[in-house]
Amino acid sequence: PRSKLSFVMSQVQIGPCTEAQVRSLAEVQDAFLGGKHMCCFISLGNNISQTEREIQKKYKKCPDMREVCGLAVDKGTGETLGYIQLAFEGMPSSLHTVKQGECYVDSLAVSAAARGKGVGTSLLKWGEDVARGRGCDRMTLGVINGNPAMRLYKRFGFEVNKTDCCDEAITTCVITCFFGRPYGLCHPNWGGSDMTKRLGEAPAAQAVER
Numbered sequence: 001p002r003s004k005l006s007f008v009m010s011q012v013q014i015g016p017c018t019e020a021q022v023r024s025l026a027e028v029q030d031a032f033l034g035g036k037h038m039c040c041f042i043s044l045g046n047n048i049s050q051t052e053r054e055i056q057k058k059y060k061k062c063p064d065m066r067e068v069c070g071l072a073v074d075k076g077t078g079e080t081l082g083y084i085q086l087a088f089e090g091m092p093s094s095l096h097t098v099k100q101g102e103c104y105v106d107s108l109a110v111s112a113a114a115r116g117k118g119v120g121t122s123l124l125k126w127g128e129d130v131a132r133g134r135g136c137d138r139m140t141l142g143v144i145n146g147n148p149a150m151r152l153y154k155r156f157g158f159e160v161n162k163t164d165c166c167d168e169a170i171t172t173c174v175i176t177c178f179f180g181r182p183y184g185l186c187h188p189n190w191g192g193s194d195m196t197k198r199l200g201e202a203p204a205a206q207a208v209e210r
Helices: 019-033 048-061 119-133 150-154 165-179
Strands: 012-016 069-074 080-087 104-108 137-144 190-200
Touching: 012 119, 019 048, 019 069, 019 080, 019 104, 019 137, 069 119, 080 119, 119 137, 119 150, 137 150, 150 190
Parallel strands: 104 137
Antiparallel strands: 012 069, 069 080, 080 104, 137 190
């Protein structure tokens, strides 16, 4: 069941993950992955301690990745509400090779109790600021078809990349292997989509709400 959570976005602070916050990051990530199953029956969620060790191992291998992991924290309670993990050229990513000028959204998750309150949008804004600061001309991500978050990405300016039938078939097989059918065996939107947002000049204001 969802926990009761009350906060206002003005009290939400987003910044790079610190060493002390890795445990909180692991808790959100583990809860997010716990709802997904490899080959339709093997849960991707580990126990939180195992997830924390895996994250620490990744950050030890590439320390800069922790700097580009943004955590949304309720300043009133100290609770972690969500995170966005970015990847840039030369950084490891399990399902994508990041190219020059690209900022790849490796993962984005918001705790169940905080969804629909603007946290996801704020994390994407933080990510875009980081991407622009590093001279990127685009942001990219991959999303499972049927994921409600796709509406957020489109409102934020992401567009679905055009693909041919062979690419679609390969993507469907890979997603089924790693994530099964998270939105139901009979869901019409099988497979996944790659999305891109081109970064021109920063707009004066972005009217995006979630």
